[in-house]
Amino acid sequence: MFSENSLPPSTPKALTAKDFQTDQEVRWCPGCGDYAILASVQRALAKEGIPPHRLVFVAGIGCSSRFPYYMNTFGLHGIHGRAAAIATGLKMSRPELQVWIATGDGDSLSIGGNHFIHLMRRNVDIKVLLFNNRIYGLTKGQYSPTSELGKKTKSTPFGSIDKPFNPASVAIGAEAGFIARTIDVDAKISAEVYAAASRHKGTAFVEILQNCNIFNDGAWETISGKEHRSDQTILLEDGKPMIFGENRDKGIRLDGITPRVVTIGQGGVSVDDLWVHDAHDSDPTRGFLLSRLDHPVFPVPVGVLRAVEAPSYETRAVEQMAGVRARKTPDLQALLNGRDSWRVT
Amino acid sequence: MLNTSTLKPVETLDTVVIRFAGDSGDGIQLTGGQFTSASAAAGNDTATFPDYPAEIRAPAGTPAGVSGFQLQFASRDIYTPGDAADVLVVMNPAALRSNLGGLRTHGMLIANRDGFTRKNLQMAGYATSPLDDDALRDYQVFPVDVSRMTSDALAGQGLSAKEVERCKNYFALGLVFWLYDRDPEVARADIRAKFAAKPHLCDANLTVFAAGFNYAENTDQFRVRYHVPPATIAPGRYRNLSGNEATALGLVAAAQKANLDLFLGSYPITPASDILHSLSAFKEFGVVTFQAEDEIAAMCAALGSAFGNKLAVTTTSGPGVCLKSEAIGLGVMTELPVVIVDVQRGGPSTGLPTKTEQADLLQVLYGRNGESPVPVIAIRSPSDAFDATFEACRVALEYMTPVVLLSDGYIANGAEPWQIPDVSGLPAIATRLVDRREPGATGGYEPYARDPETLARPWPMLGVPGLEHRLGGIEKWDRTGNISYDPANHHHMVKTRQAKVDGIAASFAPTEVDGDPRGDVLVLSWGSTYGACRTAVHGARERGLDVSHVHLRWLNPLPRDLGAILAGFRTVLLPEINNGQLLKVIRATFAIDAKGFNRIDGRPLAVGDVLEAITDHLSH
Numbered sequence: 001m002f003s004e005n006s007l008p009p010s011t012p013k014a015l016t017a018k019d020f021q022t023d024q025e026v027r028w029c030p031g032c033g034d035y036a037i038l039a040s041v042q043r044a045l046a047k048e049g050i051p052p053h054r055l056v057f058v059a060g061i062g063c064s065s066r067f068p069y070y071m072n073t074f075g076l077h078g079i080h081g082r083a084a085a086i087a088t089g090l091k092m093s094r095p096e097l098q099v100w101i102a103t104g105d106g107d108s109l110s111i112g113g114n115h116f117i118h119l120m121r122r123n124v125d126i127k128v129l130l131f132n133n134r135i136y137g138l139t140k141g142q143y144s145p146t147s148e149l150g151k152k153t154k155s156t157p158f159g160s161i162d163k164p165f166n167p168a169s170v171a172i173g174a175e176a177g178f179i180a181r182t183i184d185v186d187a188k189i190s191a192e193v194y195a196a197a198s199r200h201k202g203t204a205f206v207e208i209l210q211n212c213n214i215f216n217d218g219a220w221e222t223i224s225g226k227e228h229r230s231d232q233t234i235l236l237e238d239g240k241p242m243i244f245g246e247n248r249d250k251g252i253r254l255d256g257i258t259p260r261v262v263t264i265g266q267g268g269v270s271v272d273d274l275w276v277h278d279a280h281d282s283d284p285t286r287g288f289l290l291s292r293l294d295h296p297v298f299p300v301p302v303g304v305l306r307a308v309e310a311p312s313y314e315t316r317a318v319e320q321m322a323g324v325r326a327r328k329t330p331d332l333q334a335l336l337n338g339r340d341s342w343r344v345t
Numbered sequence: 346m347l348n349t350s351t352l353k354p355v356e357t358l359d360t361v362v363i364r365f366a367g368d369s370g371d372g373i374q375l376t377g378g379q380f381t382s383a384s385a386a387a388g389n390d391t392a393t394f395p396d397y398p399a400e401i402r403a404p405a406g407t408p409a410g411v412s413g414f415q416l417q418f419a420s421r422d423i424y425t426p427g428d429a430a431d432v433l434v435v436m437n438p439a440a441l442r443s444n445l446g447g448l449r450t451h452g453m454l455i456a457n458r459d460g461f462t463r464k465n466l467q468m469a470g471y472a473t474s475p476l477d478d479d480a481l482r483d484y485q486v487f488p489v490d491v492s493r494m495t496s497d498a499l500a501g502q503g504l505s506a507k508e509v510e511r512c513k514n515y516f517a518l519g520l521v522f523w524l525y526d527r528d529p530e531v532a533r534a535d536i537r538a539k540f541a542a543k544p545h546l547c548d549a550n551l552t553v554f555a556a557g558f559n560y561a562e563n564t565d566q567f568r569v570r571y572h573v574p575p576a577t578i579a580p581g582r583y584r585n586l587s588g589n590e591a592t593a594l595g596l597v598a599a600a601q602k603a604n605l606d607l608f609l610g611s612y613p614i615t616p617a618s619d620i621l622h623s624l625s626a627f628k629e630f631g632v633v634t635f636q637a638e639d640e641i642a643a644m645c646a647a648l649g650s651a652f653g654n655k656l657a658v659t660t661t662s663g664p665g666v667c668l669k670s671e672a673i674g675l676g677v678m679t680e681l682p683v684v685i686v687d688v689q690r691g692g693p694s695t696g697l698p699t700k701t702e703q704a705d706l707l708q709v710l711y712g713r714n715g716e717s718p719v720p721v722i723a724i725r726s727p728s729d730a731f732d733a734t735f736e737a738c739r740v741a742l743e744y745m746t747p748v749v750l751l752s753d754g755y756i757a758n759g760a761e762p763w764q765i766p767d768v769s770g771l772p773a774i775a776t777r778l779v780d781r782r783e784p785g786a787t788g789g790y791e792p793y794a795r796d797p798e799t800l801a802r803p804w805p806m807l808g809v810p811g812l813e814h815r816l817g818g819i820e821k822w823d824r825t826g827n828i829s830y831d832p833a834n835h836h837h838m839v840k841t842r843q844a845k846v847d848g849i850a851a852s853f854a855p856t857e858v859d860g861d862p863r864g865d866v867l868v869l870s871w872g873s874t875y876g877a878c879r880t881a882v883h884g885a886r887e888r889g890l891d892v893s894h895v896h897l898r899w900l901n902p903l904p905r906d907l908g909a910i911l912a913g914f915r916t917v918l919l920p921e922i923n924n925g926q927l928l929k930v931i932r933a934t935f936a937i938d939a940k941g942f943n944r945i946d947g948r949p950l951a952v953g954d955v956l957e958a959i960t961d962h963l964s965h
């Protein structure tokens with residue numbers, strides 16, 4: 001019924017971040033990392049030239065899930081954990097629209113874990129922004145499925161006894177083709193990551209290391225704090241050796257399937273010995289190893305970890321339907337009549 | 346060709362109820378279906394009800410594994426598959442054990458004697474064969490060596506023992522075809538179609554069918570042949586259709602008449618899965634089916650699709666409705682058109698997956714947090730499923746609301762002849778789609794600017810510039826749809842959502858009273874008890890009893906003229922397959938001392954039971 005051609009043409013004028021802002025008062029806590037994410041996403045979409053009427057933002061429940069109200073696009077603020085399911089039904093129905101999900105660590109990895117993995121498995125062309133602040137914010141400070149073991153929160157006064165999920169590892173285990181990671185306040189990496197997610201055809205999963213300054217302030221401070229960031233993160237660049245550090249003198253070498261941090265120029269290590277990042281490697285093995293690199297032994301990878309294209313779910317659905325329609329003409333009367341009808345006179 | 350004439354006397358009957366029973370693997374459903382086709386072809390009115398176990402292949406020979414199929418065929422209009430059977434065909438002792446209670450006294454029992462082995466008798470709990478002692482003295486017993494004669498008929502055809510064994514249902518079918526004067530060509534055509542890909546089995550089944558047919562003519566065991574003349578049926582084109590199939594067709598037809606694509610989000614569950622199966626084959630009509638990862642996802646995907654301007658549907662049974670409840674509430678808040686099909690089964694919990702019940706009514710009416718009004722409509726019979734489904738879609742789209750369509754296991758799997766409607770005669774469904782921003786409009790689009798009459802909000806088309814808007818589960822300001830925690834606005838919105846659903850009753854036709862509009866007893870029914878209640882009331886009226894019948898299609902909202910109708914009767918009697926759920930609603934709504942008749946045994950209500958209940962409530 002609706003096709004790419006039946007929609008009005010895109011706005012010809014150049015878009016700015018302002019075109020994506022709503023008249024609604026943004027109600028995140030002052031100092032919340034979400035403000036920076038909102039601004040970065042608006043800028044990235046403007047730069048990509050995707051007009052607001054072609055976009056849909058779907059969310060579950062949680063602080064991050066208020067996102068759709070602040071985007072002047074189509075939006076649906078759903079129920080806890082179910083954004084992936086809502087967005088899947090929408091994308092299958094309207095493949096021509098670009099669909100994004102704004103979600104959190106509790107929303108997607110706890111109550112919505114099932115939908116999250118099946119979204120990746122199916123490879124529905126949906127962009128997932130997972131705001132990971134390692135805490136339940138909207139319910140005022142309980143531990144989340146990404147909170148570190150031993151974390152003391154309102155519901156774990158003696159420390160959490162739950163081992164956390166690594167979201168990127170979960171995603172790759174669930175067959176995600178696109179996995180990226182960024183830091184809420186890092187505008188440069190975020191711009192690249194959101195643009196890459198927007199262009200990827202298939203499920204694009206982005207973990208955003210986000211600070212909750214009320215209930216988990218400094219959640220990522222040791223990794224993303226300005227003074228640590230160059231030593232504690234590594235910006236992945238496709239086809240380039242993995243180098244990091246304030247002085248760009250450290251790197252990661254892969255010994256068999258064991259990654260090691262090495263210093264360039266020491267012990268005979270040269271740049272040629274380093275692990276060269278291949279985001280398009282269809283074998284997920286190295287991608288999984290990459291997802292396991294974690295603080296404090298390794299720098300945390302940011303940027304695009306994996307970008308492997310495969311036919312998306314809704315495309316398969318459209319193609320299957322087109323195949324049937326090429327052979328069969330819809331005839332409602334014939335359908336109702338069926339094969340074994342009889343006439344009474 | 347078989348010789349279809351007979352040298353034996355022919356007795357004419359008005360109606361016959363026949364029940365086939367055997368192991369799950371005995372082809373009982375197939376046998377029943379073919380007998381039904383032949384009866385419809387002979388011009389009878391028919392109604393069928395399969396009764397099968399939840400287990401796919403329970404241990405052979407045990408009562409747990411017995412599959413049954415009941416059919417009533419008649420020379421007059423019938424509305425149920427009948428209470429007690431006039432004839433019972435059993436393939437083994439377990440089938441006898443679990444079905445004998447459904448055979449009327451002095452009814453015919455045709456038994457595959459070869460199935461009554463020592464081992465099978467033991468598994469069914471018989472110390473000695475009931476065919477050999479006087480345990481069955483209240484019935485006319487016809488032991489037939491079905492297995493042996495099947496094997497004899499197939500001697501030399503090179504079939505394996507297992508293949509031969511699986512042909513025996515056609516011997517039984519041939520036998521009853523002769524007994525009830527059915528045209529054997531109908532069965533032969535069915536066999537040829539079904540086994541087209543396996544010529545050796547096709548030939549074998551044709552041979553065995555003929556053997557059964559000829560045996561009945563030639564043996565002295567069967568001295569009389571029975572004939573049920575054609576019924577007077579309204580002219581038109583008919584097909585035999587189960588409730589689930591009719592529901593699927595109703596959904597496709599409604600989508601076409603609303604000029605929309607159909608989206609189904611579903612998770613497999615008994616007894617609703619056949620709707621998913623049917624719709625998944627209708628891709629040329631633009632039907633998208635999504636087998637979700639769970640019930641919640643199925644409902645949520647339907648909501649996402651409704652947001653994307655499709656006719657969105659989810660199909661499930663009671664346990665699935667439990668899981669979908671929160672998402673249905675989101676549909677109420679966002680006022681999106683979604684049809685939730687609940688094919689009810691025995692509960693609570695897993696309950697009786699393959700048996701019928703009407704115990705989800707209160708769940709779908711009230712089983713959500715907050716004030717969450719949802720229109721609820723119930724199918725009354727397999728042949729009504731198409732119309733009720735179409736009506737559910739009409740209301741969802743015209744009023745922008747989730748609608749629950751109640752079916753049940755009896756309707757879903759039961760089948761009746763259905764008069765196929767002329768597509769051009771089906772009404773168009775007007776949607777609330779908005780596909781452009783009105784020229785000169787300023788400010789944000791207002792998704793909750795309601796139609797003043799129906800209170801339905803518009804359905805802005807996604808992808809259109811100027812129509813960008815946000816929906817969500819948080820309370821909204823009226824008109825703008827923005828988040829609102831304002832006390833007066835919440836009160837207003839709660840009342841508005843209720844008023845919108847209540848207002849749907851304005852689109853209902855006047856309620857029909859079958860019988861006198863005032864009197865002693867009114868039988869008030871809903872859903873699949875329609876046939877039993879109608880038949881019982883007609884029977885009572887024929888006996889001169891002062892009783893009338895009203896059958897409710899909509900359970901929410903209730904028809905506006907219902908209160909006045911109920912006031913015209915001394916006693917209002919509600920037969921239900923639950924503990925009195927509509928009874929509670931009627932008592933609460935109209936403050937009357939209505940009476941319930943409740944039997945919850947996993948089976949459809951029997952006409953006889955309803956008749957008895959009516960008699961109990963007559964004033965004299």
